[in-house]
Amino acid sequence: MPYVHIVTALAVLQFIVFGFRVAAARERYGVKAPAITGNETFERLFRIQMNTLEQLIGLIPGLYLYSRYFSPYVAAALGVVYLLGRELYAFTYARDPAKRSVGFGLTFLPMVILLVGGIIGAVRALVYT
């Protein structure tokens, strides 16, 4: 499981870095809290952060479930794909939101595989015991 734990913590730290960029953009573009609109660059960085939060709520349980029923090594490898995909997502979204699809897919797919794998594993455990 240590590989899965490292990926879990890295995924959250990546999210925290995205949050730092939002905070820095608040300063740079004068978007005073509690506002979350008013500058296009700020809004892009904010959406990158929020979308990553939406992915983490699936990734983290998914990593755990897949590890438990199948392989923690495969789970960690899918987590690495997620981490790289998120970097691509953040990079492309910040430049042009219309080009965020590939990066999104590379984080969305691993997450769904982990979750669906978890369901399959749990159903199998119920059937064969």
Next chain:
Amino acid sequence: MPYVHIVTALAVLQFIVFGFRVAAARERYGVKAPAITGNETFERLFRIQMNTLEQLIGLIPGLYLYSRYFSPYVAAALGVVYLLGRELYAFTYARDPAKRSVGFGLTFLPMVILLVGGIIGAVRALVYT
């Protein structure tokens, strides 16, 4: 625990479906990323997604804690109530936000029972050991 794992993954997949509806509404109503306002239907679907995220952060640890100290079967059953309540919440909110209360209650209550049950179980474990 398999029942709890299935409910956990289903709750996240339900959230993902709500996210798909937001993405579809972006296209249909021309709400270009990173905007999150500008069309009433889009905003309702967006709030359904966000509110579900707020519930998942309580539901998932709650399922685990309640299972650990009490019963994974009761936890999974409360999770099923949550899943159905969320469907009702999403259905009613999309039609009329003022009517979202019943669906909200049916997801909020199971989540709070799971969490408070977890605290009671943990305190009991500390006292009786």
Next chain:
Amino acid sequence: MPYVHIVTALAVLQFIVFGFRVAAARERYGVKAPAITGNETFERLFRIQMNTLEQLIGLIPGLYLYSRYFSPYVAAALGVVYLLGRELYAFTYARDPAKRSVGFGLTFLPMVILLVGGIIGAVRALVYT
């Protein structure tokens, strides 16, 4: 682990209380769902809730990872610092968003220590086995 479980559930319940304040502000200031803007006080309470959600996604896995590799007692103690820091954050942000930094730091630091501790522990486990 019971101390960690209690802190986990309390952190979510604290978040739920922040959510109640948002719901109450909706009524008081006439910010009809699905709107999330239009009144400064509402927006502050909404951002307190959202920022707390962003912290919980790191705190909860962090508590678990740190407990596993180091000490559940230290993890729970860091969690208590988080809980108090969040109260300070919410209190100061609601009055003046510019003064939210100290409270933010008192929740951000424990979360990062828990996560980085988790990575260090996992790497050590890989190296020494």
